[in-house]
Every structure is written in C-alpha cells, then in structure tokens.
Amino acid sequence: MRVGFIGFGEVAQTLASRLRSRGVEVVTSLEGRSPSTIERARTVGVTETSEEDVYSCPVVISAVTPGVALGAARRAGRHVRGIYVDINNISPETVRMASSLIEKGGFVDAAIMGSVRRKGADIRIIASGRDAEEFMKLNRYGLNIEVRGREPGDASAIKMLRSSYTKGVSALLWETLTAAHRLGLEEDVLEMLEYTEGNDFRESAISRLKSSCIHARRRYEEMKEVQDMLAEVIDPVMPTCIIRIFDKLKDVKVSADARLQGCA
Amino acid sequence: MRVGFIGFGEVAQTLASRLRSRGVEVVTSLEGRSPSTIERARTVGVTETSEEDVYSCPVVISAVTPGVALGAARRAGRHVRGIYVDINNISPETVRMASSLIEKGGFVDAAIMGSVRRKGADIRIIASGRDAEEFMKLNRYGLNIEVRGREPGDASAIKMLRSSYTKGVSALLWETLTAAHRLGLEEDVLEMLEYTEGNDFRESAISRLKSSCIHARRRYEEMKEVQDMLAEVIDPVMPTCIIRIFDKLKDVKVSADARLQGCA
Incomplete structure (x- = not known):
C-alpha cells in the first residue's frame, strides 16, 4: 500500500x-x-x-x-x-x-x-x-x-455544524463568566454550572476558554464561514453574536496567570 | 418551628x-x-x-x-x-x-x-x-x-447567570440541529457532538429542546431580564441572539411526534 x-x-x-x-x-x-x-x-x-x-x-x-x-x-x-x-x-x-x-x-x-x-x-x-x-x-x-x-461536503458540513455549536458554547461561557467575575460570583456560578451540567464541566470550560482566547482570530474567521454555510439552509441568528464575541477576544491578552475565564 | x-x-x-x-x-x-x-x-x-x-x-x-x-x-x-x-x-x-x-x-x-x-x-x-x-x-x-x-441579589444573580448560559446552549442546539436537519445530517451531527461532548449529551439535548419549545415565551421574557442584568456589568452580546431564537420558538408548534430538535 x-x-x-x-x-x-x-x-x-x-x-x-x-x-x-x-x-x-x-x-x-x-x-x-x-x-x-x-x-x-x-x-x-x-x-x-x-x-x-x-x-x-x-x-x-x-x-x-x-x-x-x-x-x-x-x-x-x-x-x-x-x-x-x-x-x-x-x-x-x-x-x-x-x-x-x-x-x-x-x-x-x-x-x-x-x-x-x-x-x-x-x-x-x-x-x-x-x-x-x-x-x-x-x-x-x-x-x-x-x-x-x-x-x-457532507462530512465537512457535519464537522462545521459540530464546531459551530462548540464555538457558541465557548462564547457563552466567556460572556457568562466575565459577568460573574465582575460581580465577584465567578466561582459560585461555575460551581452551580458544575452541579447541573455535570462533573467534567469545569475542566472543559477552562480548556475551552483558554483555547478560545489563544485561537480567537482563527475562530472568528471560522465562524464567518459557518455563518455563510448556515445561510444556505436557514436564516442564521447565533453566529452574529458568536462572531462579535470572538472579535472581542482577539484583542484580549492571555496573561500567564490567566484567570478562570481564560483572559481577564 | x-x-x-x-x-x-x-x-x-x-x-x-x-x-x-x-x-x-x-x-x-x-x-x-x-x-x-x-x-x-x-x-x-x-x-x-x-x-x-x-x-x-x-x-x-x-x-x-x-x-x-x-x-x-x-x-x-x-x-x-x-x-x-x-x-x-x-x-x-x-x-x-x-x-x-x-x-x-x-x-x-x-x-x-x-x-x-x-x-x-x-x-x-x-x-x-x-x-x-x-x-x-x-x-x-x-x-x-x-x-x-x-x-x-447575589443568589439571584448566580441563578440568573447560570440559567442564561443554559438558555444560550438551548438556543445554540436548536439552531445547529435545525440546520443539520435541513441538510439531512441531524443524526450525524448529534452523534459527533455526543462523541466530543460526553455520553449524556443526547439525552440532555433532547430534554433542553423540548423544554425550550414548550416554555419559549417564558424563556424569551427571562432572557430580556438577563440582558438587562448583564448590561449593568458588561456590554452584553449573546442575549440579543438568544432572545431572537426564543422569539422564533414562541411560534413553533410542538408536534406530538416532536422531532429530535423538539419542534420541527
């Protein structure tokens, strides 16, 4: 072979x-x-x-x-x-x-x-x-x-749809935990999410946030492609917001002692 | 007592x-x-x-x-x-x-x-x-x-932040699976998400979608409150899109044999 x-x-x-x-x-x-x-x-x-x-x-x-x-x-x-x-x-x-x-x-x-x-x-x-x-x-x-x-195109569509969901989850996490952080309630919100979302929530959330900050520029571009792809089949709503989040994250510096939300 | x-x-x-x-x-x-x-x-x-x-x-x-x-x-x-x-x-x-x-x-x-x-x-x-x-x-x-x-206010803020995250996840799920459904790839996307997101993903996704469709009107109102609350601490992005999704879901009829995405 x-x-x-x-x-x-x-x-x-x-x-x-x-x-x-x-x-x-x-x-x-x-x-x-x-x-x-x-x-x-x-x-x-x-x-x-x-x-x-x-x-x-x-x-x-x-x-x-x-x-x-x-x-x-x-x-x-x-x-x-x-x-x-x-x-x-x-x-x-x-x-x-x-x-x-x-x-x-x-x-x-x-x-x-x-x-x-x-x-x-x-x-x-x-x-x-x-x-x-x-x-x-x-x-x-x-x-x-x-x-x-x-x-x-089907295999790529499956991959793209899956990753558009996970990118959206990252965007949600970032916004939710940033607000919680500002209120001094970050640890509490995270514990409550762990309680209802399952035990591996914290670990996966931290990993997602770090990765979102590090790869924000690429994710931003990828989300634009997702938006175009979705527009062929539905009238997409979520990508607009997700793109705006990754646009913000592009300018966030990931500090060495990166806080929980990955990019404080 | x-x-x-x-x-x-x-x-x-x-x-x-x-x-x-x-x-x-x-x-x-x-x-x-x-x-x-x-x-x-x-x-x-x-x-x-x-x-x-x-x-x-x-x-x-x-x-x-x-x-x-x-x-x-x-x-x-x-x-x-x-x-x-x-x-x-x-x-x-x-x-x-x-x-x-x-x-x-x-x-x-x-x-x-x-x-x-x-x-x-x-x-x-x-x-x-x-x-x-x-x-x-x-x-x-x-x-x-x-x-x-x-x-x-802190306890309510924790609850609200947690629920704004989970409502966002429901909105994402609905949009992702609706697009997948239109492409005939719903089951595939779901299986891939199960693979990367964990074993209880399917069950929780179905339960979230059903509940989102049934309670769309209430969730829509609740998300508006979340948006107001977030606006006091950050410049919120995601709620706009999530609210638009629940606004769509309000008009979706949940059929008796409701499809996977809860409301076909």
Missing part, C-alpha cells in the same frame, strides 16, 4: 505515523518546504518524492492550510487517478469546488472529529462522497474512518 | 412537604386562592391561617409568580419581624427592591438551583444576604440551603 500526502503539517504527521507503523509506504514532496516540515516528514519515515509521484498513489491525501486547499486540488486535478481525499478544514461549498477539480480520479470529503492531538482516543475521521468506502480501506492500516452523509 | 408561606405553588409545595415530614408547622393563607392551590396545600397538611398570622412566623417564605413578588414584599413589609425569604424567580435588582420593603424583619435572597422537580437529588437552595445564615437553620428540617455571595 502506498499513500501520498500533499502538505505535511500536524494532521499529515499523525495519519502518516499510523500508516507507517502498519507498514504502509507514505510519500510526499518536500520541494520548497520549511525546515520544520522536512524534519517532521523525516521523523515519521516518509519517502521523499516528486509531486507527480505523490499524485500517482492510489490514495492521495490533501492536508494543507485551508487557504491553499483549492489550489492543491487544482494542481492535482489532472494527475490523480486513484482517490483524492480532501481532509482540509474547509466549508462544504469549497469541498464541492475541490471535488469538481479532480478530473479523472475519485474524490472523498474527509474531516477529523475533535482534535488531532486528542489523547487516549483514536483519531476519528468521517468521510463522505462516492469513494468514501474506498478510503475506508485504510482502516486496515490503523486509521479510524467512517462514512457519514452521502455527497462530498 | 413554624414557617409561613406566601403563595402556594409547586415550589412552596415541595419545600413545605419536606418541612412537614420533619414536624415543622407550615402555615399559609388560602383566602381567595384557586381550588387547585387549596387542594395542594391541604394535601401537604398545611395549616390554613390569616395573612397576618403568616407574617408573624419566624421564617416567612415568599414563593409567588415573579410579577407579584414585589407586591408580596410590600404587603408583608410592615408586618414581618422574623426573616422574609424571597425565593422568587426575579432579577437581582428586583430582589434589592424587595429587600428595601421589609421594614423591620430580616431579608434573605434565595434561589432554587435546577428544577424543583429534579429527581433523585436534593433540591439545592442558595441564599445570600445578612440573614442567610439564619435561613440555613431550616437545614435541620430537611432543606438543603447553602450561603452563596454576600448581598441580597
């Missing part, structure tokens, strides 16, 4: 390590890549090759930054004859555009659920599109892929 | 039952009350008495509908010499107004956390204000009261 990667960031590294540990040959092109990417690929034991050779693999996984995902599909489009798996964090609409660029090969929309760094749990990948079943064959080599939805 | 109740709805019934089972004499005035209230009080074994006699109890608990809470405090204000416990669902500002109406007696701001119908768990009451410790003495008679915050 031979799997080609376009891009070699954290997602590619994680998937490639698993595939390598099951004896799969993983290839990527490192031409013009940063020293850290080259180092990462070599650590995993990836075979360095040409772009054309990557495209010739039966499975080609595109794991690049969202902004260049469409360009990557365009470059690969004429060459790929196996299946092109777009695992990038892009909107369902962009996925469908990428799909239309793969001229002869198959296409799979794939999305990683939760964090790729998720500890103690298998990285769960959901996949949609005609060739998703074909991609699922990599489960023999240590991946954890399941087919969800039907069309390309 | 003798405890007087002003108003005898579900909250009073629950608290009175507990007090009665520990031998406390519970009194209330049933003058001009509805047959169902009279029936409820009699079932619990409450002693029927005059308003003045209720006011003469060392502990007087006001458990009325929010709209008449202030009027109840005004009527009782000149008479109560023990402690007046306002357990009504009112804003911290209204609590402070009620407090100022109790001329000679003590005052306690009390709030029930979670549902009074909460099964398998003790009904948790939080209390604030100078005389909260005095009210806590009823813990000897089967209640579960704890002091939180300092001033009258």
